[in-house]
Amino acid sequence: MPHLMIDNRKVEVADGETILDAAKKLRIEIPTMCFLEGVRANASCMLCVVKVEGLAGLVPACATLARDGMKVQTDTDEIRTARTDALELLLSDHLGDCVATCQSACPAGLNIPLVLRQIAAGQTGDADGASEIPCDDCPAPCERACRRKQFDSPVSIRALMQYAAAAGLVVQPSGPDNRRRFSVHIGRLQEGEIEQFLAGTNRGGRIEPSDDGLTEDQARDEARRCMHCDCRKADACKLRYYAELYGAKARRYKGERRSFVQNREHPDVIYEPGKCIACGLCVRIAEDAREELGLTFIGRGFDVRVTVPFDRSIAEGLKTTALQCAAACPTGALSQR
């Protein structure tokens, strides 16, 4: 049974356990993204790097076996810099909006896309609990920011918010103030990218509300014009969480920008390859569950991608494990619809 020292504290682990396992015993938190309990470690994101005395460089705690007599440091300046570097490199190749442009523009930070999804799904709330919203006197900067205008005209967001409030849906900011949180943005769309956003939306023109506001049918149709530019994992994304924690800068390294792709073939999950950090969790989950097709890495180096073999659809690839993969995905690359 190896004994080792982590941050100058002694710990004993079983044979075959890693530095990360050992740190957990001491309740020392080491950040991880590509690691998930129960799935064999891949050592890809390198966020969990630690310093082992006597070894050159830094090693990933998730996949380095604990050995007797090891002396490990988990939180030095050198390590924090390396983790920040890893995050900033991943962010240079991470394409998406953490927060929808409408929500970023909203003075109250309302979670507009969520409300629009509820309207589109025909959800209703408790009519007695109609919430107060600040939209009535607002000049609606949300609509000016709405990306839909690059195709035709913005969604009637203010009218939809008013409709939602009256219908008793909960209209409020999402979690901590998303606008002040660390966020990445796509910026200007490249040619043809708007088509990716339009997939599955109502392509009809903007419905202007009458003086009485939108009818139920109108509201649903108009809400379906929303392209849902927001990230479904805005609050669960580990990349965002750790970028914030380590003070990473989203634009420290600029790289060749990929094209935005949104794959909505699967009934349960949405796949946005631009947000993928190639950690391989989904690949391994699908493989372990013996998915018939599953997922695979294709290519190598900078161009490595996760796809379904033989260009089949995500729906064919992930027949049983889609939700498990979406839950495991550390970013919004795979997310529940």
Add this chain to the structure above:
Amino acid sequence: MNQADLTFVDGLIERIGQNPDAVIPILQAIQEHYRYLPREVLERVCEISEITPARIEGVATFYTQFRHRPAGEHTIRVCVGTACHVQGAGAVHDGFCRHLDIPPDDDTDAAGVFTVEKVACLGCCSLAPVVQIGDVTYGHLSGDTAADAVRDFLNLQSRRVHRKARPVEPGAEVGEIRISLDTCCIARGCGAVYEALCEAVARSGARASVKRVGCTGMSYITPLVEVVLPGLPPSLYAGVKPEDAEAIVLRHFRPGGIMRKIKTSASHILENILTDDAWEPVTRYSTDVREAIISEFTGPQKRIATEQAGSADPADLDEYISGGGFEALRKCTDELSPEQVIDEITRSGLRGRGGAGFVTGLKWLHVRQAHGEKKYIICNGDEGDPGAFMDRLLLESQPYRIIEGVVIAAYAVGADEGIFYIRAEYPLAIKRMTDAIEQCRQRNLLGPKLRLRIVPGAGAFVCGEETALIASIEGRRGMPRPRPPYPAQSGLNGKPTLVNNTETFSMVPWIIRNGAGAFSDTGTDLSKGTKVFALAGRVVRGGLVEVPMGITIHEIVEQIGGGIIDSKAFKAVQIGGPSGGCIPASLADTPIDYESLVGVGAFMGSGGLVVLDETDCMVDIARYFLAFTQDQSCGKCTFCRIGTRQMLDILNRICSGEGRGDDLERLEHLAGAVGKSSLCGLGKSAPNPVISTLRYFRDEYEAHLAGVCPAGVCKDLIKYVITDDCIGCTLCAQHCPADAIEMKPHEKHEIDVEKCIRCGTCMRVCPADAIKVE
């Protein structure tokens, strides 16, 4: 896909097996049959084997060897190894694409006749820039002569005749004519010379045997023919052409039989040859082995790993045995316990010749001590560095010796299965090793238990890393994993595994035969013995050299290499390829050993040694190597996957004159981060070429930031101008592939900077030396 096509796959799976381990050999066979990997065929493989779609797609897209779209009838392989790169391989590649009208995002011409590929190294550095079309090699090409090569090849195809060599009757020989026949010699026409010699001997009845031997190391003067007669010093002929064969044979051997009668006329012919103006007289090529040039080339060298290469027939087991082969093995099994063998290797001070320099005996000991019934031994012949061809020559020239090294190691560590992992790009090495293993098996030289086999690699530099290599043998994407556990504890299929480089194994029989002391007498305190290098670049003599550790860079460049071509100024040597660094001329007294090289920012690597002169741009060199490692990154860990790409972006920017003020700091920061935190050796060493050039040639980086490439290499920072020396001959205008020069007979010409593609053609064709780079 019709039925017949799929029948091939069905037969293939039946032959190779359904096991997922076999996925790489299966894909290689499919590619050989179809010239690419058709989707339908891959799907069929999954239907009838245990290979999953995820596995086959993952593997098929990982290795460079595999194509996913149809290839042309002939492949043009443009070598972009280091020596070719510095001598304009990029322009040659562009020249072929231009001539064949291949668009930038494609590699095959519209008619499907030619596919143009870049290959890491053809191992003919002394012919740089070099290209292989089909099985024909063209050397010293440029962008504008690419078209000539294509025409010549097509011409050759249309009138190709197969000459058959007639063998000499055995037993009647009095002398031996030796010719080296490894890949680079064959590439330089040794095959045709060999056939011609055989024919000449048969025709004249000369009592001589023509014998193929392994690499002599003297790549710069091949085809090299050596005539050995009893009691006489050997005569050496360099640069021999097939038409010289007869003259060489007649010069040394008395014709027999009917030929005797026409001897006089034969002498007559010889005289004609010697005086015929159309042919260069054969004596012109003759060089005696003791003459200055060759003895300087061989003098400071010491042959341990390459002991028999160049004198023995690689395929002749009897010759190997009569020269002391398998004596070392017999000594081990008869006189020494496995522990004593390991002790001997440890005392010799031998360190891994793959680059990192881990103590070999210690590695063996770890595998010996690891628990487990089943143990493997792997000979790493996945030499993927641009500019390195040592392993290939060792495997081609002395297969038995490497096998002996492996068998000794297997005895020492207790392994019962050995694998030679050899690049598929080395077909001759694979063939010779396959034959040699079979010969050894038939003669019971492998012992009762040991099984040896060959696994061809599929083109991934990262597979030189031992954990990635093991993944590849297991039929997976060649992705490294963190160590510990080391392969010595948990390697192939989770069993204890010894992985050593080909050159390391090649040292082993010598050490056992001559004793640890004899080996450790050579070299320095911490680096014992010798190291094999592939010497190339701007030196007069390039080729394979084996030098004692501790020799200085200066001695290699000046004495062995004969100095710099055209008396240009020696600027630096690049040692260790993509993992190594550039050592400036001012540090040429640095001794070659593991620690000294690391001390000056380089790395032993596997042994590429490229000499650079004043016409080489160090920023471009750094960019060249980084582009290579970036392309070869497996893509697993963040630092290597994205970090090297970011570094390359910065270098591209600097080389194109768009560098920004803080780019050098960014580059340094990234280099540090990638080197410190990448998962495997490839990533950790990838920044070395950048770090070392920043350290010694920072002024060149700064000049680029200011918009100047001091060596005049970086295309975006230079322009070609015609000086007043122009004689108005119009040659430049005729040859310009971009129509950037208007034809003005008898007037001074001008280059349209907008249209100019900076290929340098005009400069090469100008008879008045009137074109300059600014």
